Amino acid sequence: xxxxxxxxxxxxxIPDFRLPTQRHHLDLPAPPQQLISTTDSQGPTVWSxxxxxxxxxxxxxxxxxxxxxxxxxCAAFARACYVLPVSDDGGSSSEIIRVLGGPSIGDIRSxxxxxxxxxxxxxxxxALRTLLAHRLPSGDHAELxxxxxxxxxxxxxxxxWVGIPEDRKETIRGTGWRFLVYFxxxxxxxxxxxxxxxxxxxxxxxxxxxxxxxxxxxxxIFLFSSITNSRANIVPVISTNHTVTIAAELTNGTHxxxxxxxxxxxxxxxxxxxxxxHEYMSSLSxxxxxxxxxNQRNVFFGAESKNSFxxxxxxxxxxxxxxxxxxxxxxxxxxxxxxxxxxxxVLVYSCGSLWTSIIPCLALRGVASAIxxxxxxxxxxxxxxxxxxxxxxxxxxxxxxLAIARTLNARYQVEPYxxxxxxxxxxxxxxxxxxxxxxxxxxxxxxxxxxxxxxxVNCVEVESDARGADDIPLYDVACTKRAVELALGGSSC
Numbered sequence: 001x002x003x004x005x006x007x008x009x010x011x012x013x014i015p016d017f018r019l020p021t022q023r024h025h026l027d028l029p030a031p032p033q034q035l036i037s038t039t040d041s042q043g044p045t046v047w048s049x050x051x052x053x054x055x056x057x058x059x060x061x062x063x064x065x066x067x068x069x070x071x072x073x074c075a076a077f078a079r080a081c082y083v084l085p086v087s088d089d090g091g092s093s094s095e096i097i098r099v100l101g102g103p104s105i106g107d108i109r110s111x112x113x114x115x116x117x118x119x120x121x122x123x124x125x126x127a128l129r130t131l132l133a134h135r136l137p138s139g140d141h142a143e144l145x146x147x148x149x150x151x152x153x154x155x156x157x158x159x160x161w162v163g164i165p166e167d168r169k170e171t172i173r174g175t176g177w178r179f180l181v182y183f184x185x186x187x188x189x190x191x192x193x194x195x196x197x198x199x200x201x202x203x204x205x206x207x208x209x210x211x212x213x214x215x216x217x218x219x220x221i222f223l224f225s226s227i228t229n230s231r232a233n234i235v236p237v238i239s240t241n242h243t244v245t246i247a248a249e250l251t252n253g254t255h256x257x258x259x260x261x262x263x264x265x266x267x268x269x270x271x272x273x274x275x276x277x278h279e280y281m282s283s284l285s286x287x288x289x290x291x292x293x294x295n296q297r298n299v300f301f302g303a304e305s306k307n308s309f310x311x312x313x314x315x316x317x318x319x320x321x322x323x324x325x326x327x328x329x330x331x332x333x334x335x336x337x338x339x340x341x342x343x344x345x346v347l348v349y350s351c352g353s354l355w356t357s358i359i360p361c362l363a364l365r366g367v368a369s370a371i372x373x374x375x376x377x378x379x380x381x382x383x384x385x386x387x388x389x390x391x392x393x394x395x396x397x398x399x400x401x402l403a404i405a406r407t408l409n410a411r412y413q414v415e416p417y418x419x420x421x422x423x424x425x426x427x428x429x430x431x432x433x434x435x436x437x438x439x440x441x442x443x444x445x446x447x448x449x450x451x452x453x454x455x456x457v458n459c460v461e462v463e464s465d466a467r468g469a470d471d472i473p474l475y476d477v478a479c480t481k482r483a484v485e486l487a488l489g490g491s492s493c
Contacts, residue, residue: 069352
């Protein structure tokens with residue numbers, strides 16, 4: 001409840017969970033809040049959020065990223081809109097898509113959970129975070145255990161509900177909107193598809209149920225944010241209620257279908273030979289219901305899979321979208337994404353998977369001109385990965401920059417007949433898309449600063465104390481903030 005003391009500051013108690021004022025998704029969020037504690041002489045310590053009295057002069061960011069690549073540095077962006085792809089077909093999202101259809105919500109759920117405000121243990125907000133971040137049992141023989149735990153959650157018996165206020169519990173689970181019960185009903189209606197709950201994310205189930213109920217992913221995001229007292233500003237790159245599938249064309253002319261197959265493919269049959277690959281890929285990919293699902297169920301992969309990846313037969317030349325019949329299509333970006341490019345000050349291409357996290361947000365109609373001609377963007381900053389992965393093996397820093405520029409300068413529409421001004425394609429210089437390249441000192445990706453400068457791009461080197469298991473540096477909040485400060489200050493290598 002709002003404090004009635006004589007203080008000029010306004011206090012919002014975390015347990016109150018009041019809904020944020022409804023607003024357009026790309027409006028700038030309110031100034032950051034700090035957790036403070038006050039002790040009543042007749043009661044326990046009360047944790048609340050104190051609105052900053054000073055205006056926040058930090059720049060506004062539009063951050064293009066995937067689900068996990070940017071999670072560790074979100075705190076560096078005080079006022080940010082996050083644009084995320086909806087084409088991930090791995091993890092428990094694959095099972096939701098296989099049975100219920102709809103866009104992928106796994107990356108969005110990951111970011112929503114990350115942006116839940118911090119709260120002390122034992123508070124309702126912390127209990128909500130624990131519930132929505134929880135995954136059901138996983139493993140080769142975990143189906144019965146996963147189903148039993150799911151039943152305890154949906155019936156309200158699970159210990160995960162302890163500490164969650166009754167109104168939030170019933171909004172998520174029971175009467176009224178009853179989203180988890182709604183999800184259960186939708187699964188039962190498709191019982192012949194044998195939905196697997198193994199490794200299922202409760203947050204994914206809530207978001208998928210809300211998207212299906214409202215027929216709007218944006219509305220589902222708003223509900224999730226409201227329940228968790230979050231000011232997260234997240235925009236799906238494509239506004240759709242249908243499954244979205246990406247494909248990659250390799251330089252040798254072959255194609256890979258689906259994010260999972262491009263980035264971290266599941267193990268193939270032991271008997272598969274190189275000559276059988278085309279036939280095998282065809283059987284996996286072009287299903288008239290969903291081009292990436294086929295017979296795949298609950299596609300699992302862990303962080304370690306990207307460190308022990310199977311090499312691509314050739315490098316990726318382009319990424320494109322396809323429909324359920326395997327035909328290339330040209331989707332329109334979410335209008336909120338395009339308008340955001342014309343209202344924010346810093347565009348960030350986040351660290352993460354280049355071809356399956358960043359490029360899907362660029363290979364869309366009108367995005368190139370929105371970036372190149374934006375009247376507000378002061379800097380367009382690419383955070384270079386510290387090391388290459390399966391998608392970018394052998395890449396130099398220049399290759400990352402050119403992949404972005406080449407994608408944005410491509411045409412995303414059915415080629416018209418004839419010539420004329422209406423059919424002319426505009427090619428923008430590299431520097432209209434990327435103004436700064438941020439890289440970590442000691443990174444494993446080769447960088448030619450002179451060649452990058454010739455492209456009109458400034459280099460910004462930062463040092464990080466964070467290290468991965470292989471001792472390669474990782475981005476953290478401090479070095480990310482420093483990098484943006486240097487970019488906006490005009491520093492270059």
